[in-house]
Amino acid sequence: MEALLAFSRPALDWHALAPELTLLAFGTLITVVDIIWDDRSKQAMPTLAGMGLLATLLPILTLAVDGTERSMFGGAYVVDDFSLVLKALFLISGYIVILMSVDYIRDGDYYENEYYTLMLTSLLGMVMMSSSRDLISVFVALELLSIPAYMLAAWRKGGARSNEAGLKYYLMGVFASAVMLYGMSLVYGLAGSTTFGVIAQELGSGAANPVAILGILFILIGFAFKVSAVPFHTWAPDTYEGAPTPVTAFLAVASKTAGMVALIQLVFVAFPGRDDVVQPFFWLIAALTMTIGNLIALRQNNIVRLLAYSGVAQGGFMLVPFAVAAEAPARAVEAVVIYMAIYAFMNLGAFTVVLAVARKTRSGEIDSYGGLFQYAPGLAVAMTVFLAALAGIPPAGGWFAKFGLFRALLDAGGGWAASLGVIVAINTVIAFAYYARILVQMWFQPVPDGDERPIVITGALRAALAVTLVATMAFGVLPGLVGHFGEVSVLSALGG
Amino acid sequence: MVAQNIFFGILSAIVILSALRMVTTRNIVHAALYLVAVLAGLGALYVLLTAEFVATTQVLVYIGAVMVLFLFGIMLTKAPLGNAMEMTGKQWPIAAGVAALLGGVIVYSLVNHFGSDRLVTDGPIYRTADVSDEVFSTYIVPFEAVSVLLLAALIGAIVLARKD
Amino acid sequence: MEVTGFDTWVLSLAVFLPLVGALVIMLIPKAYEMELKLVALGSSLMALVVGAYIAVQFDYGAAGELQFVVDKGWIDVINSRYIVGLDGLSLPLLLLSLVVVPLCLIYSWNHIPDPGNPKAFFVLLLILSTGMNGSFVAQDMILFFVFFEVVLLPMYFLIGVWGGEDRRYASLKFFLYTLFGSALMIISFLALFFLSKDASGELLQTFDMRVLTDVAGVGIIKSTQVWIFAGLFMGFGIKVPMFPFHTWLPDAHTQAPTVGSVILAAVLLKLGTYGFIRIAIPFLPEGAIAWAPWIGLLAVIGIIYGALGCLAQKDMKRLIAFSSVAHMGFVMLGIATLTDFGINAAVFGMIAHGLITGMLFFVAGSIKERYHTLEISRLGGLLKAAPRMGWILGFASMASLGLPGLAGFWGEFPAILAAYNPGAGMPEETFRTYMVIAAIGTVLAAGYLLWLYQRTAFGEPTEEFAGHEIADVNRDEWIAWTPFLIGIVLFGIWPNLIFNVTDDVVSGITATVEAIAAGS
Amino acid sequence: MWMLENAFLIPLIPAISFVVILFFGKRYIGADRVHVVGITALSLVWLLSAVAAFQWTQRVENPTPDAVVQIEHHGDDHGDDHGDDHGDDHGDDHGDDHGAAVGDSEGGHGGGHSSPLIRPVISTFSQWWSNAGVDFAVGTFVDGQTVLLLMVVATISLLVHIYSTEYVKGDRRYLHYYAFLSLFTASMLFFVMAQNIIQLIVGWELVGVCSFVLIGHWWEEKPNTDAALKAFLTNRVGDVGLLVGMIVLWGTFQTFDIDAINTLISTNPGAHHLALLVAACCLMAAVASKSGQFPLHTWLPDAMAGPTPVSALIHAATMVVAGVYMIARLYPVFYEGFSIGTSSINLMAFIGGFTALIGAGLAFAQWDIKKVLAYSTVSQLGYMVMALGVGAWTAAMFHLFTHAFFKACLFLGAGSVSHAAHHTFDMREMGGLRKDMPHTYRTFVISSLALAGIFPFAGFWSKDEILLGSLVGQQNGYPLMLIFGCAVALMTAAYMTRVIWYTFHGEFRGHGQPHESPKVMTVPLWILAGMAVVAGAFNLPGPVLEPIGLEGLAHRIQTYAEPSVYLNGLGLSHPDPSLTMALVGLALALSGIVITYLYYWRRRGLHGLTERNRYARTGYKVLENKYYLDHLYNDVVVDTVKRPIAKWANDFNQNVLDRAVNTAGETARDVGRWVYKWIDQGAIDGSVNAAARGADSSGEGLRSIQSGKVQNYGQLLFGAAAVLAIVFVIVV
């Protein structure tokens, strides 16, 4: 009894938790509706899920307007501008993925209601992730976003590839989280607390301690897996190829972003003093990821697989600023956030086009894009914009993302940063070589089977395409938009 | 202290040996049983470490629920009960090498850093109530999240595992 | 200078009118072909009219200062602004770009190369136009970079879709080369951003090219300048293209459709040299001084090498392409002297090369259209088959080999002259050696051009085409070519039209360089 | 003096004519009537040139004060006593009339003049262009030298225009022909009145390109276009020298202005010797190419592929003397650069002399009448360059002047012959034409005599001055040049006699019936022949005129044309006329004629001819009676000179020099191919492509990591974790 009495309910800031609660409510609603109306509710599900995401944006907006930084549980859970920006990003990406999913899931006759439930659950994990400043929260958020994703990857139950994708993703995910957990246990052992703030103090910045190094390393590896950094990327191509395309888009964008968010928080909040481990680690990983991702992508024939490797390489680009985390922290965070935001739209856009084209060609081979420009010029132009953005060519959005990287590197200065910059430059060139293969097919080649019927694009896909296209171009022409969010997010993450 | 050390010795021997047997045995059911031994041994170690609630959960959840799951899994996949299927892949030396390397570097680090630090034995002892207080205050958000996670896992697993 | 009223808009109009045209065309269905073409031509002509207005309103007395400046917020977070402005250096190049595009549209009016699709073709040309115009007026490094890159994709598609046999390889090569260069270029821009200090040692953190020109890299130590310059060198040098980064050029030119080649030669290559003059040298004078002898070396190698390359060619277009390497070598030699004289010559050379080589590519394109081949050994007797075209080819060849009285000479000769007395701090003997080598290059230039002319235009038509009726220059071609021809003669007779305009800007730049050379 | 200040009109007229003919000729005038425009324009040019010439003489005769240079004492250290004397003279009596000058020269002052130093008329019209604060005026520079050339160009061009109406009648490109004749004339006139060295370069290149176009006029045949290309490219080679040399001048004096450069050198002769030497050597290369000097002369004979009137105008009288003209124009540069005043042999003199020699030798070996004339031109140009090289400025310009007329006449005569003889130039298909073409024959002979330097024809006077100049030199004589000169005099006479023999004497060996050309062709021939006779009168030495009381007309070219305002400062002196030298020269020429005459006439046993020919009869009798001379000729002169030397020279010319030019072109192309194949496509592009292939194949190799087996992935994951851990924990 004494123990019970001693318990005092913590003061919960309901406003701060409102986004999570809204999302949770909609997730539950979907489940309930599913249970009550079963099949009849199918039509309403995407709408409901989409509305849930949009509704969740409301409290985020009010929190943003309110503007105060809300910290709960001794700093374990923080709602600040950084987290709000990213929550919004997750939700918008999720919304686009849902737009992409509508027809795919319906036409494929897959389990629909559960699909959206899991999607929302995974998004809940991501939304949590951006506020988590505590090992346990981060771990749980990670699992919350990952486990539904494992299942979504296998969602085409009848398809052997999808099953295999699920298995590989699941196993690799679990391996990685085991390593990460082991690292967390070591870090916890040294710090005696799960809160990042304490960890930062306890790990300090003095001489290296092998257990600390090991702990940090293992944790970073766990998330490096999540962002599919080489050599922890191996799951990505197989899973991307096998998983349902909207899920692939989801994994490539939202899931990767979540991993990045976790890395930002770990690197800048939990291990700010340990740049002796963090910087070389990311230098190496970033260089490897960019280069190997790009090189293998050169040899792909399946467009989804190509985009998967492209995604790997893009992840490498995103990791670049971490290599100068200590020297130019503000710029580095800004660069990653900006990159993530732009990447979300351009990559989702590319997947949307892939989905749209696959509706006609039923093929994932790059050759099937032959002559796309002749019978679907709109899609071809859109794809061109997305690929240009991915390659970093103005005025499509991606250039500003790459620009951010270079800016962080040069702000840090020094030989290591400069050499990484040159590696980025070379990789930009390699990357274009394979993006160009798609361009070549779309623009320069004849239609392989001579079938020049136009592609019918459904409303949802059209909407997804419009959103991503407008955003990609807008970021390119007026990068100030995204740059502003990047800047806002920096300050709070670094506590400044 | 000696008693505790002896107890630790016995338990750890059980755990390690069972674990080794688990990953080397050719019979999958045996493997499951070795796993039970490992889990049980660990539960006992938790008791030794005064973590009563963890020990309880270990027994309830792991030995109770998870192991049953595994057994169901074994049955449903109609895995041969004998050693008809090669249980260990050809690449086991690589696996062993990797494991040794990883274990080695961890042990090296631990020895290097903690050396002969003694375990604090006179610290506070946390009862189940303390644990629950912590869970429902500081870790309330992760806790709720885990509940959502379990629900989602449940829904998803059903969808995936059911016959269409 | 306070800019008010309409003048605040003119530069943006000149830059973006073609883009507006492109957007409008995108909305017009493919079937309305005439309307598409009219919109395209109309928008580019409107831009040209605006350009003419600019040329008239331009205060030539203050050519050294930026005029029509617009300075508006753009990307605040990185302190990059939408700054456009025009001075004597930009004006001729902007006008060149504004003139070339409508002429290319006219030329393509009824000659859309295979596989057709005028809509896409014109849209790409217009987007290209916006990129080129913008590059010449941007006064913010990031803005410059964006415009600089905007031209890439349209050109890639122009080559890749409407190009020759080997178009995929050529277009990709063009693109990858340039992309690599611009990646290094943006690194250098950022280095400038972070390292530039004003006179009092305050970090500037600006992309404003006006400011960076003013501070002239004083806060950056020499070794750093050299490195940053190296990055810029790669970015601009590939575009020029300088030996040994030139190998994309022959392929791109050979495979590109006619107007693609024309624009590539007339305007795109100038972006590189313009970058040197506008950005690399004024921002990093010490780096420039350190690099200049090497640039000069590569320039003269380019001159000889390009000429030798020409002599080896069997394909007319490829020969002209290689001649670009040589001609741009003269331009770079002028720049490398870091003297007012040399850089003025270089700017003149840029314009002259644009007109002349553009003209040559036009003719080559028309020959290809008529003979379906550009293999020199299969051509012959053009003067007989199509006398006017033959004469124009001869005229352009003469201009290209630097005949006095035509534009080519005033780019070439002063550049050679400038090498005699390079700027302060340059090794005089080295540059004088360059001078002699460059002068020898003029012989080779005459050699390959006349050789080309002899084998294509002189003599009787080859048996293969003996019976064929080869149409002479047609109406579209006349309209498209006449301004080029007039320009070649006009600038040849009255070179001051350009020298006068550019001199103020260039002397400002070289004065800074000289002051720094004297100070160090 | 209006014409002198507005001399720009002179080149402007043919330029307009060019535009009119080319762009409006076909539509508004008629393609076959465009010559009207050209001839009208040239008549105007001729008139204006004549006015200019007259006004210039007025300026010299009655100088206004601002036209006269108040010369200061130039550097005494130069050590030329003649110069010093002149300086003093001018200081005292610059206003004096020319009578004093004649008196001076008679008084043994080495032919120096003391007429006032007349400034050239320099009109600057506008700022043509300016670059980096350096302004380039476009303007005209008119002095005696200019008007001399104006007259030459205008006269010959006009005559060629007229002559061509018949000669190229019915040509497919009649219009282009006239258009480019006009353009050429304009360019040449522009060149001669260049005010600065940039204008010189411009004019120089423009005449070159006109030459290219006109040589290649019949471009359907490959040999013609080859010749055109060769001409242009050889000239381009020389242009390297021109560009570099001019740049060196600019670099040294920081000005493009010819007047300024010349004045700067002449007021301070000792300075900048090295720079001037470099500049002079470079410019010499340009001269060699343009004026057909050894070793860049090989293009000139090939250039005969063009229409004959073009050869007469461009490749005999005007364009090819541009080099000579340029040397004369920038004489201080060469004078100081090659130390002409003090040396006894120098590069310019040697090249000139050697060229004269080999040109003459090569003329022997030709069967093509135009080629003979072309080599003769080479030889005579060498003469002029040699004259300049030995310091005989006036002699060179005088020879340029006379040579223009008789050589043009010879070319037009050859054209007339070919016109009559079915368009062949091969002398083996001619013969005996003197009966059918009396006018052509006579004018040809007159001009040949002039060329050979027979008294009293024009060539005699000018050649004599050159030989005299070589003999006397400045401070030292130029003995080698004298020997060359004498040899050439003999050879010239000889090969011209050969030409006349083959062309006009003997039996007709061609086809068809030859006929005399119409008047429109013969009249120009006669005019030129007349000039060939009297042109020598323009610079007769004083002693010749004294007996007839016209000593006031002596040395007109020297008086009017010589830019003494510059040359005076250099201390250039003029040799006294020498009767001995004149006689020697004449004797050489005569012996050349006689020997050849004997060789052809006698050997063929055509005694009848000797009966009718006064000169031949005399000479023949001498030789007839003195057989050993014949023997000498046959065995010594012919066998040693003609056969081995001329043949060797010809072989050398064709096989070495000419091949060198051709192989230079071929080599360049081969080198180009090699560089392209191995360096460009092989090394540079190859490495780029190899990098691409490398990326591609490494991508392929890396794909093997992606085995598809999840446990391999796991191995990689854990393995990488372990390796990273080891690296970071243990190594770092």
Added chain:
Amino acid sequence: MLLNQFLILGAALFAVGVYGVLARRNGVMVLMSIELMLNAVNINLVVFGVQHGVVSGQVFALFVIAVAAAEVGVGLAIVLLLYRNRTSIDVEDFDLMRG
């Protein structure tokens, strides 16, 4: 008792688990080996909690157990799914996608 006794036991268990997941071909066996790794983590967490005298170690361990349960469930579902489609649970068989 030494701290390292437990830690090294954990490390050993982790290594054995790694061996298990990498060497075992049977999908279910792989899942079981994962449990070894997760339990190794739990030992560490509990021991460190004791060492620092804080409760969060135990809490963390509980979360790990809960999540592990969910993971096992999902993992078995996926293995089952594969088994149903491919009639095999040999992870070495699953290499449809590669390169």
